Every structure is written in C-alpha cells, then in structure tokens.
Amino acid sequence: MRHPWSARALLLAVPVGLAVLLSSPFAEAGTMTILQNFPGVDFLNSDCGCLPPDSMGAVSPTQVAEIVNLEFAVYSKSGTLAQRMSQNTFVTNAGLSGFSNGDARVAYDASSGRWFAAGNLNNNSIYLVRSDTSDATGTWKGVTIPIAGFPDMPTLSVAGNAVYIATTDFGNTTTAVDAFTIPKADIVAATPSLANMTSFTGLDYSKYGSTVQGFEGGFLGKDAYSPQSKLFLTPVNGAGAPSATLGAPVAINVLDGAPLPLATQPGAPNSVATNDTRLASGVVRVGNQIFATNTISVAGRDAVHWMIVDALTNTLSFEGTIGDPNFDFYFPSIAANANGDFVIGFNRSGGSAPDGFIGSFAEVCSTSTGLSCSIPMLLASGAETVPDSFRWGDYSATVVDPTDPLKFWTFQEIAPVDSGTNIWTTQITEIGITSATVPEPGILLLLGSGLAGLAGLAWRRTRQ
Numbered sequence: 497m498r499h500p501w502s503a504r505a506l507l508l509a510v511p512v513g514l515a516v517l518l519s520s521p522f523a524e525a526g527t528m529t530i531l532q533n534f535p536g537v538d539f540l541n542s543d544c545g546c547l548p549p550d551s552m553g554a555v556s557p558t559q560v561a562e563i564v565n566l567e568f569a570v571y572s573k574s575g576t577l578a579q580r581m582s583q584n585t586f587v588t589n590a591g592l593s594g595f596s597n598g599d600a601r602v603a604y605d606a607s608s609g610r611w612f613a614a615g616n617l618n619n620n621s622i623y624l625v626r627s628d629t630s631d632a633t634g635t636w637k638g639v640t641i642p643i644a645g646f647p648d649m650p651t652l653s654v655a656g657n658a659v660y661i662a663t664t665d666f667g668n669t670t671t672a673v674d675a676f677t678i679p680k681a682d683i684v685a686a687t688p689s690l691a692n693m694t695s696f697t698g699l700d701y702s703k704y705g706s707t708v709q710g711f712e713g714g715f716l717g718k719d720a721y722s723p724q725s726k727l728f729l730t731p732v733n734g735a736g737a738p739s740a741t742l743g744a745p746v747a748i749n750v751l752d753g754a755p756l757p758l759a760t761q762p763g764a765p766n767s768v769a770t771n772d773t774r775l776a777s778g779v780v781r782v783g784n785q786i787f788a789t790n791t792i793s794v795a796g797r798d799a800v801h802w803m804i805v806d807a808l809t810n811t812l813s814f815e816g817t818i819g820d821p822n823f824d825f826y827f828p829s830i831a832a833n834a835n836g837d838f839v840i841g842f843n844r845s846g847g848s849a850p851d852g853f854i855g856s857f858a859e860v861c862s863t864s865t866g867l868s869c870s871i872p873m874l875l876a877s878g879a880e881t882v883p884d885s886f887r888w889g890d891y892s893a894t895v896v897d898p899t900d901p902l903k904f905w906t907f908q909e910i911a912p913v914d915s916g917t918n919i920w921t922t923q924i925t926e927i928g929i930t931s932a933t934v935p936e937p938g939i940l941l942l943l944g945s946g947l948a949g950l951a952g953l954a955w956r957r958t959r960q
Contacts, residue, residue, distance in 0.1 A: 526837060528860050528873050531903065531926040534575030537564040538912060538921035543582040546598060548889045551922045553907035554604045556611065557899045561632045562907060563602040563613055564922055570632045575924070579633040587617065590625040590636040594618040599890075601652035606898040608684050611636075614652040614661060622650045622661060626683050639688045643674060644697065649776065649890065653710035657736030659683055660710020664701070673699040673708050675715055675742075677735040694740040703745050704728050709779035709788070713807065714743075716788055718775045724753035727775075727788070727803065729810050746810045750803055751817070753792040759824035759888070761911075762849035763881040768888050770798050770826040776891035777829035784808050785863070787838055789830040792817070798824035800842050804863065814867055818859055822847050825857075825872075827909070829894040833901035835931055836864030841894040841906030844872065853878030854888070856908035856923045862931065876923040878911035883919075902929050 542549065544566035553562040559578070560571040568586040570579040581589075583596045600615030611627040617640060625638030645667030653660040662675040675696040682689045705717020705728040713735070719726040727750055731743035753773030758766045770791060779788045784807045792801040799819030806813045818825050823846035832838035838861050845854040856876040861869040882888075888909065897903035904927045912921040 526860050526862055526870065526930045528839075528858060528870065529928040530875060531928045532573065532575060533876060533923070533925045534571070536562045536571075536907065536922035536924045537567045537569050539919035540917075541580070542567045544598065547887050547919065549909050549920050549922060550599060550890050551892045551907045551909045552601055553893050553895070553905065553924060554602045554611070555895055555897055555905045556604045556630055556632065558630075559632050560905065560924060561602050561604070561611060562922065562924065563600040563615070565598045565600075566596060568613075571924070573926070583615065586613075586636070587623055587625065587638070590623075590638040592617065592623050592625070592638050592640055594621075596623065599649045601650070603652055603654050604898065605654040605680070608680060610684055612652060612654050612659065612683070614650055616647055616650060619646055622647050622663060624652075624659065624661060624678075624683065624688075626688065637688050639683070639690050641676060641690065641693075645672075647674070649707055651707065651709045651778075653779070654680065655710070655712035655781065657681065658712075660715065660735065662708040662710055662715060664706055664708075665697070671701050672697070673701055673704045673717070675699065675704075675708060675710070677710075677732055677740045679736050679738070681736075692738040694735075694738070696742050704730060705775070707774040707776050709775055711779045711781040711786055713781065716775060716779045716786060716805075718753070718773065718790060720774070722754050724773050725750060727805065729786070729805060748805060748810065748812055750812065750815060751792055751801055753790060753801065756791060756793050756798055757796060757824075758885075759798050759826055760846040760852070761854060761881050762847065762852045764884050767884045768824075768845060768854065768882065768886055770824065770888050772827070772889055776889070777827065777893060780830065780832055781807060782832045782834055785813065785832070787830050787832045789828040789840055791826045791828065794819045795821060797821065797846075798826045800825045800828040800840060802828070802830060802840055802861075814863065816861075816867075816869065818842070818872060823852070827889045827892050829892040829906065831894040831896050831904055833896050835862075835901055837862050837902070837929060837931060839894055839904040839906070839927060839929065841875075841892055841908055841925075843888065843892075843908060843910070845878065845911075849881075850877065850879075853880060854882065854909075854911040856906070856910050856925060858894075858904075858906055858925070858927055860927075860929045864931065875906070875908070875925045875927070876910050879913040880911050880915040882911050882915045897926070902931070903927070904929065
C-alpha cells in the first residue's frame, strides 16, 4: 500500500549559531565534499557582450560541456579545456543555418550515449542538435523547429524515449506556450528527423505556466501572474511515439513567488536584479517524484524555493525554502538520484566583504527516510561587488554524474575579479555526497557559520 506524504514549508526564525532539536522521525542529512572546482566560460571569452550569462552545463562519463550565451565549451572532468567555439559556429557545424541569440540548453543522455543541445535560432525557431557519438568535441547534426513568434528561453529535456522542448512564444499580440515531444530515436538516427514530432502550440500562458519544462511523462510550469502561487503539471501520453496526447493541466498550490526584492551585496545594497521566479533551471523526474526549484521572497529577502511533486497523484509531497535574514539566495537548480538524495546549487550574496560577494553554494537533501537537508556549503567565493542594478541569472544547472549517483555537478555564475571589465564568470563544481543516515528520533537543525537565522523546514502533515 502506498503512503504518500503531504508537506508545507515552515519558517523558523532563530539566532545564528543555535542548534534546534525538533521532535520528528526525519533522517539526518548527508554530507558534501568538493571533488572538482574550476572556472568555465566568462564574459571576456563568451563571444557575446551579453547579460546575463544563462549558465548551463551537462556531464558525460568522460566530459563536461558548457553552453553559455553564445559560447560552447568542452572540458575534461578535471577542468582541462578541450574545445571552445561560438554557438553560431557550433550550430553551423551541425548543418543548420542562421544565428543564435543564446538562451541555450545542453544535456547528456546516458541511455543513448549522446549529447543534446537546443536554443533560439534566427529569433523565429528553435534549433535541436545532437552529437554523433559520446564525444562532445566530435560532429553534431540537428533540426530546426519553427515558432510562430519569438521563442523566449526554450527548454530541453531528454528523458525516457522522448525529447521534450518548450518555449514561451511572444507573438505580435499574444503570449502563448509552445511545447513539443519528439521520439528520441528520430533525433539520434543517422539523419535527425521531426517527422513524428507532436506539437502543442498556442497553449494558454495562464493555464500552463511560464518557462515550461519537460520531464519524463509531462511538462511543468509556474504561474506567471501575481500571486505566483501555483505549479501547473501537464501529463503527456505517448511522448516517444507519433501523435502524443496532452492531458489537462493540473494546478498545484505552492508558496507565493512574487514580488522579489533586488539582492544585496557589499558596498551596493539592493543592487542585483534577481527578479525572476520562473522554473528556469530544469525539472527532473526520478521514479515517481518530480523535482523543481525557483526563487521566492521570504521576509523581504530572496530565498531558494524547492518542491517535490508526486507524479502519480499530481500532489505536492514536500516543499521547502533556503533563506537567511542576512543574505539573499537566488537562481537555484536541482538534480536528484534514485536513492532519494537531491542537490540544489544556487547563488548567495549580502552582508559584508568578502563573505557577501556573489558566490556559488549548494545544499544536499534526502527523502529516503522522510526529509532532511544540510546547511548551505560554499563552493566558490565571489571576488567583487558587481555594478549597480546588475542583471543576474537567468538560470543555472545542476546534474547527476552518469557514472555515480553520489556525484553531482553544478554550473553557477559568480562575481569575478574586476567586475567592471569581466562582468561575470561561471564556476563548474563537482560535489560528492554521502547518503543520509537515520539518527535517534528527532531532527537536529544546525544553524551556524553565518548561514542561518531563517531556515526552511518541511514537516509531515497528512498520511494516507
């Protein structure tokens, strides 16, 4: 018999450094270790004087690939650069014509041993390309998906036997959601094809959400209108075959996301533009759990908001926040393994120098025996104050290493040295985790190292 859990977020205001023991059967969180940590593409070598970078990456058994604005780069897993080219050259080499405006995504699919990438092309279409082999520095081939209007921030997911693409379509008079499912076998064929693609276009923005993300068996979006307090989950049947069908979207109540304050940093309070509550950083399904994350406002600060949805019941299983009254947390991304562990990578800033420059952080949680989360861990420090009213984001990426479910990689934007010239840089970090352990009844919430003060905790509400 299944025993689904329902949860909501509880915010605890406690003094920094205080350890709080709460009566609960939750497990103790696992631990994190930094295994690799190296810089990726930055403003000066991005082939584009663009803000923000749209930090995006993926990992294969032997390589790390990053696609940031108009730059595509491949590294060894120890950080040695193997290849770098403009995104326009990358697309042209894949046999497509035109120019890219960025907003790109990249993914590695372990079952096919291929890399996939997608992005805006010519302002009226989406390119979808895949590698011919498991070597990201080798040859690629692709197809072009026409869009009626302007495809903003297209999303990509390769899951099961299908490829999922979605975009917010800004037409001349209306804004809509366009979504597509394509049999993966058609894309990895010697000549990629859209012959069996199913198109779901002109979908109501207010019913399907913004920056819709695909996952195995469906799409997930976030309410784009205030109050931003709903997820929209839309099932898809037959995504890996011709003539897939779209179910009705299901609205799921979550914590309100708007309005977001500007993030603080040393020397320039309220100066970093983080005003984006969309599910911009990917949605992943593992088993029957769907993981998603975004930024919301908590007590006047930016906070990371994460959600887990039961794919069988279309209900919220867990929901939590990562926040602090002295810092802002934003542009998170999430990845999960089959053990019930998930890692969230994000930015944090605020407070005084040098602690408060925009840096890369991560937190590990587990649902294997309830719910437990560690405290945030610093991955890479920021180095300077970025210019006033600086636009940050638009998203980051966190993925599981295909060779080991206890290794995660996160791709984050951080504030570089000489931010007046270099503007932004990306940081690529491999994290090793240990699975959660089961302590005596109760949960120890450790709030220290200047990271706590306002903590998010999920608790059990009902059992069925």
